[in-house]
Amino acid sequence: MPHIAVLGAGITGVTTAYALHKRGFDVTVFDRQRYAAMETSFANGGQLSASNAEVWNQWSTVIKGIRWMLQKDAPLSVNPRPGWHKISWMAAFLANIPRYRANTIETARLAVTARAGLTEMADRSGVDFDFTPAGILHFYKSQKDFDHARRVTGLLAHGGLARQELTPDEVLAKEPNLRGDILGGFWTESDSTGDIHKFAVGLADWLRGQGVQFQMGHAVEDVCADADCVTLRGKEEQRFDGIVVCAGVASRSFAKMLGDRVNIYPVKGYSITVNLDGAASQAAAPSVSLLDDKAKIVTSRLGKDRFRIAGTAEFNGENRDIRADRVQPLVKWCETHFPEVSTENVVPWAGLRPMMPNMMPRVGAGRQPRVFYNTGHGHLGWTLSAATADIVAQVVAGKMRPNFTPSKSQTALKTAP
Structure with missing residues (x-):
């Protein structure tokens, strides 16, 4: 089974780890902080x-x-x-x-879609938030x-x-x-409302119990991808079959290392x-x-x-x-x-x-076949997280498991750079 690295343990990183784990991937989440959701996902409006x-x-x-x-x-x-x-x-x-009208409608559609996914995560993990x-x-x-x-x-x-x-x-x-x-x-x-920090921490703890690995306090200093693997360098050098960048404002610099432009x-x-x-x-x-x-x-x-x-x-x-x-x-x-x-x-x-300048999240594949993104959600990361996590996990499954066919309704967002 492919082993996927997820950069970032905020709300998008933790929900992405859930969606990948649900599809049978081995998942390791990296974050420079010692605990999940310690930056933008710490104390938002709820x-x-x-x-x-x-x-x-x-x-x-x-x-x-x-x-x-x-x-x-x-x-x-x-x-x-x-x-x-x-x-x-x-x-x-x-x-x-x-694109104001079209992007507002699409954002609303994503937000409505996300509700069922968040409910599923909360019910399965039993987290109080x-x-x-x-x-x-x-x-x-x-x-x-x-x-x-x-x-x-x-x-x-x-x-x-x-x-x-x-x-x-x-x-x-x-x-x-x-x-x-x-x-x-x-x-x-x-x-509805809820505490984003409590949700992310609780879901991360549950995922650990399910076998998802979390390397916390582990700053990734460099990342590169080629036809064979993705290599992360920080405290040590590690190789993975693929990577999903969910690193908030740091996603722009990671994308540059991977040959992509993500204008966050x-x-x-x-x-x-x-x-x-x-x-x-x-x-x-x-x-x-x-x-x-x-x-x-x-x-x-x-x-x-x-x-x-x-x-x-x-x-x-x-x-x-x-x-x-x-x-x-x-x-x-x-x-x-x-x-x-x-x-x-x-x-x-x-x-x-x-x-992102178009106010839409960057979700889907990068230029390299082993690189994916779920980032750039702006002020609606909490609201959209369950939907975009499901979308990117479907795209990863379609690319990394050739026999897997994504459903027509779960495709990557096509957004301006």
């Missing part, structure tokens, strides 16, 4: 949100980005310092604006944003997702603790975890997951005593610094919309989202 499938490739995003460049607490922050990678990525981003099927509520404060949301709802419907338009009173009926001047909202009952840019996102230490805060925090489209902020309730608030996008290269001026808007948002929740005990975090 949403499994097909309703957030809209891609960012619009002229309105560009205009807002320019306007926000001098505003430190803006939802989108761009370091004006020039750099070839940033410039080339942004040029490709603009070139994909004509504070999952709740409570739905996701988008709310709006301006007519312009609300009208845009109506148009997006039509695109999501083409991707197989239904969501319900709500009046202001219906929004408050869904979440009575929400404060603010709300104009209306959209409710996606089929969306690191887009930093922030979150805070509000520890709900008392009964009053627990009662005042929302029970449903929220998305404030104007502020670009998402929330999740993780168990009874944690409230996760995440958002913002920062184009600042491979910079992992946690900036107070980017965290403070999240704290202020909590205090504005949920004033009875205590923000005395708040844990900030920042992670680098691996984003």
Whole structure:
């Protein structure tokens, strides 16, 4: 049976290991961290949100980005310092604006497809990850944003997702603790939330028990592929029959070593975890997951005593610094919309989202016959992971086991570089 190396033990790496193991492959997962899901998959917004499938490739995003460049607490922050990678990525981003509609529909379709796979993984592994099927509520404060949301709802419907338009009173009926001047909202009952870190760690532990190997704290320094094998060099040199790159923002450099161009840019996102230490805060925090489209902020309730608030996008290269001026808007948002929740005990975090310029994940085969990719999911890695893991595992099986024929519905995504 072919032995496949998986680079990265974040959510895409662990779910890819599951999908490969399910198909009978020997699998070894590598990660430079000592534990699974310690980087971008550590403390995201927690949403499994097909309703957030809209891609960012619009002229309105560009205009807002320019306007926000001098505003430190803006939802989108761009370091004006020039750099070839940033410039080339942004040029490709603009070139994909004509694909906005098609890519939004395809992302929604993938997100809906992913739900069954995630349920299967959770059921088989028995992992507890504070999952709740409570739905996701988008709310709006301006007519312009609300009208845009109506148009997006039509695109999501083409991707197989239904969501319900709500009046202001219906929004408050869904979440009575929400404060603010709300104009209306959209409710996606089929969306859900959970703790990505707990899920990835629990699934990794289960996979170990099934025979999947994890070489943690093992930084891969070099990788190359030829007709006979794939060679990884780090603490030692190891050879495999194939490789799947699931390395987040590091995927770009690994792809270059393997002769491919995977134009990922690191887009930093922030979150805070509000520890709900008392009964009053627990009662005042929302029970449903929220998305404030104007502020670009998402929330999740993780168990009874944690409230996760995440958002913002920062184009600042491979910079992992946690900036107070980017965290403070999240704290202020909590205090504005949920004033009875205590923000005395708040844990900030920042992670680098691996984003392709067309906002679509890079899934499928590389130039070399033994090389594959499952990376570049941007802000929807948690949401899409089960679907893209299944797709790439089917492609690997088709290439590495000649007698295996992938089903027509499970083919590699064809996305722009």
